[in-house]
Amino acid sequence: MKQKGINRFTGKRVWVIGASSGIGEACAKALLLEGAKVALSSRRADRLNAIAAHAKADQTLVIPLDVTNHDQLTQGYETLLKTWGGLDLLLFVSGMYVPLRADNFEIDAAEQTIEANLLGPMRAVALVLPAMLKAHTGHIAIVGSVAGYSGLPKALAYGPSKAGIINFCETLYYDLLPQGISVHMISPGFVATEATAQNDFEMPALISAEEAAAEIISGIERGEFDIHFPKRFSRFLKFLRILPYPLYFWIVRRFVKI
Numbered sequence: 696m697k698q699k700g701i702n703r704f705t706g707k708r709v710w711v712i713g714a715s716s717g718i719g720e721a722c723a724k725a726l727l728l729e730g731a732k733v734a735l736s737s738r739r740a741d742r743l744n745a746i747a748a749h750a751k752a753d754q755t756l757v758i759p760l761d762v763t764n765h766d767q768l769t770q771g772y773e774t775l776l777k778t779w780g781g782l783d784l785l786l787f788v789s790g791m792y793v794p795l796r797a798d799n800f801e802i803d804a805a806e807q808t809i810e811a812n813l814l815g816p817m818r819a820v821a822l823v824l825p826a827m828l829k830a831h832t833g834h835i836a837i838v839g840s841v842a843g844y845s846g847l848p849k850a851l852a853y854g855p856s857k858a859g860i861i862n863f864c865e866t867l868y869y870d871l872l873p874q875g876i877s878v879h880m881i882s883p884g885f886v887a888t889e890a891t892a893q894n895d896f897e898m899p900a901l902i903s904a905e906e907a908a909a910e911i912i913s914g915i916e917r918g919e920f921d922i923h924f925p926k927r928f929s930r931f932l933k934f935l936r937i938l939p940y941p942l943y944f945w946i947v948r949r950f951v952k953i
């Protein structure tokens with residue numbers, strides 16, 4: 696049994712959470728060009744309104760919210776349902792990264808990261824699941840990261856949050872495939888965005904947010920569960936994680952300045 700893709704986005708109702716910048720903004724703009732109806736969510740309302748201003752009035756909905764706030768997410772979903780009557784694709788892109796290592800490990804920063812990157816998507820999925828299960832249709836796409844494949848330096852909270860997303864998507868897949876609901880686990884490598892602008896090292900195989908959005912949208916179109924890119928980097932990391940630990944740690948130390 697293979698999960699369904701989306702042949703045409705025209706008229707499809709998509710909720711992009713994390714639409715104000717980077718990969719989420721690029722996805723929202725590309726989906727709007729393809730004729731989808733896009734609900735735009737994140738905290739910065741001004742940025743969401745600016746994206747909506749370039750689309751047809753009935754094509755967008757601006758729903759400002761913080762993914763760490765359960766009530767705001769619930770109200771946002773209610774607004775979406777009231778306006779459009781349903782949702783075809785939840786595209787959860789929102790995320791945060793604080794470089795954390797043993798000598799600056801702060802539990803506050805770790806809690807915020809888990810709240811935003813792992814519990815945020817879980818909250819959104821919990822909201823949309825009942826209607827999708829009832830209708831036996833729908834798509835849930837969540838942006839994780841190749842940093843979730845296995846431990847990498849400077850990611851003491853980000854890494855576990857993204858590893859959690861991988862496990863969450865894998866586990867959802869068992870339950871949702873027989874129900875006719877597709878799960879898309881998205882694992883980007885390095886993408887040039889506000890988030891990575893803070894990196895003080897050369898990022899291998901760096902791609903643009905527009906390239907990332909194109910990979911995501913074509914992966915969803917094809918019904919892929921495991922959407923990872925750019926392949927020259929993500930395949931290398933997939934290979935690393937099957938190596939014995941001594942070899943894995945040795946290679947990562949050679950490639951990353953620690």
Ligand SMILES: NC(=O)c1ccc[n+]([C@@H]2O[C@H](COP(=O)([O-])OP(=O)(O)OC[C@H]3O[C@@H](n4cnc5c(N)ncnc54)[C@H](OP(=O)(O)O)[C@@H]3O)[C@@H](O)[C@H]2O)c1
Pocket residue numbers: 712713714715716717718719736737738739740742760761762763788789790791792811838839840841882883884885886887888889890891
């Ligand atoms: N860039 C990369 O190299 C890379 C690699 C792998 C994975 N990723 C993942 O890709 C996703 C997008 O990252 P990006 O690089 O495009 O970063 P970005 O440009 O910083 O965008 C992050 C988005 O998340 C939103 N966001 C953050 N915290 C939020 C919160 N509490 N509530 C609501 N929205 C929130 C931001 O909007 P507001 O500030 O307006 O709320 C923004 O729209 C993240 O999940 C990230 O972990 C990125």
